[in-house]
Amino acid sequence: MFSVHLSEIPRTISFRTGLMFLALFGFSFLGLFGYIYWQTAFYLKAESDTALLRQVDNRSRQTPELREQEIRKHDMQDVDGRLPHSLFDEQGKLIAGPIDTLPAFKAYDKPDEFRWDKPNGRTRPIRFMVHKLDDGKTLLVAQDMHDIHEFDELLVHALVSGGCLLLVVGLLGAIGLGYSARRRLDTLSTSIKQIVEGDLSRRLPTRGNRDDIDRLANVVNGMLDELERLMSEVKGVCDDIAHDLRTPLTRLIAGLERAQRRGLIEEDYAVTVDAALNEARGLLLTFRALLRISEIEDSARRSNFAEVDLNRIGADAAEFFEPLAEERGMTLTFEPAPSPAILAGDAQLLFDAACNLLDNAIKFSPDNSHIRVCVAGAADGPCLTVSDDGPGIPETEREAVFRRLYRSESSRHTPGNGLGLSMVAAVARLHDMTLEVRDAAPGCEIVLRSASR
Template sequence: MFSVHLSEIPRTISFRTALMFLALFGASFLALFGYIYWQTTGYLITEVDTALHREIDRQTALPPVLRQQEIIKHTAQDSEDRLPYTLFDAQGAPLYGALQALPPLRKYQRPEEFMWDKPNGHQRPVRFLAHRLDDGTTLLIGQDIHDIREFDELLVNALISGGVLLLLVGFIGAIALGFSARRRLDILSRSIKKIVEGDLSGRLPTRGNNDDIDRIATVVNGMLDALERLMSEVKGVCDDIAHDLRTPLTRLIAGLERAQRRNLTQGEYANAIDVAIEDAKGLMQTFRALLRISEIEGSARRSHFIPVDLNKISADAVELFEPLAEERGMTLAFTPCSRAATVSGDSQLLFDATCNLLDNAIKFSPDHSEVEVTVLADASHCAISIRDRGPGIPESEREAVFRRLYRGESSRHTPGNGLGLSMVSAVARLHEMTLKVDDAEPGCRIDIIGNAQRV
């Protein structure tokens, strides 16, 4: 397994990125070290040349006799021949000084270098300056630069060893990064494979450091949450359809079979047909509601969102349901918000969702009771809050009531198809709103909360 991972490491982005930065850092290191080397050696050689020129000028200013005495004295004192002074005649033969021959000379008054073969058999690099005197002799002032050459060699060796160490450590680091990335990708791949094989409860592992892979894994996990929810809803819908639609279909078929077997009058046949049509219309209404929810969840209308005033939406819904409330002696109390309560959304969908909540509130509230509709807003959020005086929703069912075709025990004998709150939930998800169900003591309170939009 390790060999397989090792062979795949060069294909990882982390390894290639590390190599790229290693190359950039290596080039920067080479440029910086080259600059330091150039500046240092240049400075040392310049100091040597300055000293040579200064000594030539000083010796030139001396009288010939004094110059001779000083060169002889200097040669005797310079036992290591670090600063060879020599005076040559017009033919290049040494008169007095440390050197036995005039080195190759291209031009006077210009610093040059040569390798000095000393009497003890050693060779030393010497940088010198030659000056022709008025009497035709040549004065040569030199300086041993062996230490400078050793320093240059040390710098070059440091550059080479440092560069090799840099490349080695960088390459090992790149392999480590590539191996770590490959191992993490293998873990993600295995997790994805399990999910593809049917384990929709699985999620991609994260480290919590919010790096690139963590952010991608978080987004994918959110997508998997949505997929699991949708698959659960599909399964729940299939189960609920089989359970809840079986009864009206059985009743419809049984009524038609009875009408077929019995010798009915024309009026009885017409009545049986009317009952069958009503049952079929109820089924069609259920399927239309299911299709409507699917259309909303498809987010096809999100591109048409505009600023929507929740005060106006709520006022229109209250006005629409006031006659129904009056028939049962109920009161619809509407409290608008004193400030702007604007969200980005589809006004028709938000109106339909509010109407569904109001319809449920009136349907499950006793006669002569009160339903309150309140619009709330602050700097960041807006909400429509609807409170009734009905039996309420048990805490154990507050999530289930938003599933398609789900009906609680308290609503089994109430007309409806169990899709109203499912449609409200779909609208809330489309608008990235939050649905909150609370106990109103007595009754139920449902808030649909969205992000406020500045107009």
């Protein structure tokens, strides 16, 4: 279990993202609720004003006697003063109605508001309209706005309580996201520390939901796989160099020491020097091959990639090795694909890889045998196959043969430095291709296949 301090949570990206969305939803909530409140308040006031205008119009159509009579009757019926109507004379004195004083107003036939102190001691908000009648008297119609104001307050309280709930839930969600992200990052950090301390077999944990962290972890794990492979190869190369180069160096030193101890004639010295030069050239060729593989694996030659036809590569390689095969009585056949087998790559490197496969096939096959080069196009990518009638490669060594300087016991006395298939593997990795060793019964079959895109 991991302990996550609260002080660490605000520094996580998930927490800050949660806060950002909380602010976004908060502003959206305020905007939406404000719009609803404004529309509702505007609608209620507009309905109230329309009702006041209708009442003014109805009272204006009545005769003076009927109007006064109806206002007195309305006053008796409207006990709570919900819709008070009052009538004033030319001097502003009350004739009939519950509102005994004409309130201050801005203009006739325009709605306005004031606070009405009722006889029962309560103060109520009143929206009213004043109209000048034809007989010179003043008509006041009004509506109690207490319920509408209470509704407005209810909306405001709902806005405040909803905003507080949104804030609390959003903060808790952001804290939860930050806590989860921090724990996951702690898990990744622990794995990375173990890798830094030397455990290259360790991998970053993933949840399998293919989120951003999973995608990053998969990329890092792929990098660690490649790093582990390279470290293993480096260790294997060091061991193989110590094992395979020890013999030619020993022969070189022994020959020079013999020449130093013995009194040799000039011809013997020349023979000894020639032998030493041959051993040195062999060592130099080995190191050049190692540098060539390193250059290929550096991927610097990807800039030279262009469309390449494997048919052309296979035909050129087969033509190049045909004289060597004829010297040993071998039959070298080439079978092209019926249509162009196009892939993106470096033509020279692919040619070198095909030549190394053919060189191995000829080197390890008996005289008068059959070597086949085949190019095929398939849905999963074009491929080049080289097969022979030689002794084949044991299944236990089919992965090891692609290591640098690796040579099986059966090929120890065969000329070579054990770097041919390593170079082919390097070219395959550079081109995102796969190498597969199969049993040709008899012989060996190696398939260089382009991965499908």
